[in-house]
Structure formats: C-alpha cells, structure tokens
Amino acid sequence: MKAVMTREFGGPEALTLMEVSNPVPGPGEVCIEVKACTVNPTDTMRRAGAPAWHPLPAEGPFAIGMEAAGIVRKIGAGVELDVGDSVMAVVFPSGRQGHRPNALSCRPNKSR
Structure with missing residues (x-):
C-alpha cells in the first residue's frame, strides 16, 4: 500500500x-x-525534528500521526477485541507502531 512518510526531518x-x-x-x-x-x-514538530516532543529518535523512514479511528481487521494473540469492532487509537510513535493512510498496527491498552 502507499503511505506518506518522511526519511529526514x-x-x-x-x-x-x-x-x-x-x-x-x-x-x-x-x-x-x-x-x-x-x-x-x-x-x-516530530517531522521537523523537535526531540522534546518524542523521546524516541526517529529512524527513517517514519510516518507522522498518532491518532486514528477505524475498524479492527486483524488481531494478535491475547487481544480481547473482535474483528469488526470500532476503535479509536492514540499511538506512541515508533518504528513498530505508527499509522499509514489506511491501516494501523498498535497495542490496545484497554479492552471492553
């Protein structure tokens, strides 16, 4: 899929x-x-390289954006949500977690 990313500040x-x-x-x-x-x-500010806003250094390429809403499409082991659930996510930016234009992988901190 396509995503808007940045390789540098x-x-x-x-x-x-x-x-x-x-x-x-x-x-x-x-x-x-x-x-x-x-x-x-x-x-x-993250895109511009302001380190005070994000304690983890950005290792390119990285996506900006920390808030998203959508539908659960896949779940990993141990998750108490169901495929099809509507959710809202605030994602701490890192190389593993981060959203793209139409998909997001993140760790839920609270389930039903």
Missing part, C-alpha cells in the same frame, strides 16, 4: 509517497482499517 517538502507493507499485528496487537486520522502540531 524538515518541512512539508520532506514528506514522500512511499510503498509500504501491510501491517501485521503481533501478540497483544491489533490491525485497524483506518477510517479517519489526524495530523496535529505534535506531529509536525
């Missing part, structure tokens, strides 16, 4: 359309079909 010109693999949930994770997502000031 900078302004909007640092964003690049890239081909990425579909996310696969690991144990305790879910894969969400994203229906809506946000890019807020915190995300633009």
Whole structure:
C-alpha cells in the first residue's frame, strides 16, 4: 500500500509517497482499517525534528500521526477485541507502531 512518510526531518517538502507493507499485528496487537486520522502540531514538530516532543529518535523512514479511528481487521494473540469492532487509537510513535493512510498496527491498552 502507499503511505506518506518522511526519511529526514524538515518541512512539508520532506514528506514522500512511499510503498509500504501491510501491517501485521503481533501478540497483544491489533490491525485497524483506518477510517479517519489526524495530523496535529505534535506531529509536525516530530517531522521537523523537535526531540522534546518524542523521546524516541526517529529512524527513517517514519510516518507522522498518532491518532486514528477505524475498524479492527486483524488481531494478535491475547487481544480481547473482535474483528469488526470500532476503535479509536492514540499511538506512541515508533518504528513498530505508527499509522499509514489506511491501516494501523498498535497495542490496545484497554479492552471492553
């Protein structure tokens, strides 16, 4: 699938359309079909390289965006959600977790 990512810190010109693999949930994770997502000031600061906003260094390429809503499409072992559940996610940015235009893999911190 295609995703808007960045390989380096900078302004909007640092964003690049890239081909990425579909996310696969690991144990305790879910894969969400994203229906809506946000890019807020915190995300633009990460793109610009402001380390105070994110304690983990960005290792490119990386996606910006930490908030998404959608439908659970895949679940990993030990998850107490069901495929088809509607969810909202706030994702701490890292290389493993992060959202793309239409999919997200993340670890739920609370189930029903």
